[in-house]
Amino acid sequence: MAVPTPIAPGAARTAAPGRRSGGVHGPIWVPYAFCAPFLLLFCTFVLVPAVYGVWISLHDFDFLLPSRPFVGLQNYADLFDPEGVYSEPFWNSLRNTLFFTVVSVPFLVALPLLIAIMLNRAFPGRTFFRAVFFAPFVLGVAVIGLMWRYLLDTSFGTINSVLGRLGLPDDTPWLTDQPYAWISLVGVTIWWTIGFNSVIYLAGLAGVPNEQYEAASLDGAGAWAKFRWITLPSIRNVLIFVVITTVLASANMFGQSYLITNGGPGQSTETAIMMITNVGLSQYKMGAAAAMSYILALFLALISIVNFWLMREKK
Secondary structure, three states: OOOOOOOOOOHHHOOOOOOOOOEOOEOOOHHHHHHHHHHHHHHHHHHHHHHHHHHHHOEOOEOOOOOOOEOOOHHHHHHHOOOOOOHHHHHHHHHHHHHHHHHHHHHHHHHHHHHHHHHOOOOOOHHHHHHHHHHHHHOOHHHHHHHHHHHOOOOOOHHHHHHHHOOOOOOOOOOOOOOHHHHHHHHHHHHHHHHHHHHHHHHHHOOOOHHHHHHHHHOOOOHHHHHHHHHHHHOHHHHHHHHHHHHHHHHOOOHHHHHHHOOOOOOOOOOHHHHHHHHHHHOOEHHHHHHHHHHHHHHHHHHHHHHHHHOOOOO
């Protein structure tokens, strides 16, 4: 009987003749090849425009002027100068954006979670109700804006017509007076986007083992205790994702305000994105608009950092 030949130490790591050189799973360039399409798209549509935007913000970039001189940080300084042309309108739009974000985000975080908890239970028609809640989100902002603009119209809108038939005031200025304009924008946004967050929560709840709830029931835990000590800790990462994305989406609100109230009454519902779009594309002052956009981006980055810090895992 033949005795197997002992393998010398290190011999197993010697590459066989004709074998591909590189990592364990193939050539070393393979991972970079898979990442190349994403890196190409990222550089083309994110990195290069971001760098070019910084360059624009440092110049008196006006589409109507042949020359675009370098002005340094003057566009940024003008926004902090009370006598600047765009200073007061810009900070007013930021206040409007902050107000909309503060009012809408709690509803867009809490209500979808409640809906997801209810839809996560087994009952007849569960799939149908999931589709019903998510259905508005598939509609574009143009469809949502025009539809609700007619529904909320003071003179011939369906909302006031229904209120009149119920014996309630039928002349509520939903789009032309405050606080009704903000109530309309917040309500429409919640109705439109609540289904998306609900689906995200449902995906997180699907990963919570039922055994934990059963064990808690045996220990005498009630519904609130289960929610506080099982549900919330289990979907913590999902909750962070929902909070961050909802804050960023609310702070970038544009279509609803532009199509439903057109920034009115006055400029009371004009958001920062509306202001930036108006200055850059209507008044052709791209340098000032770029400076506004980077100040807004800085605020959003700070808010995201604060959210991560507040919701960090604590031992």
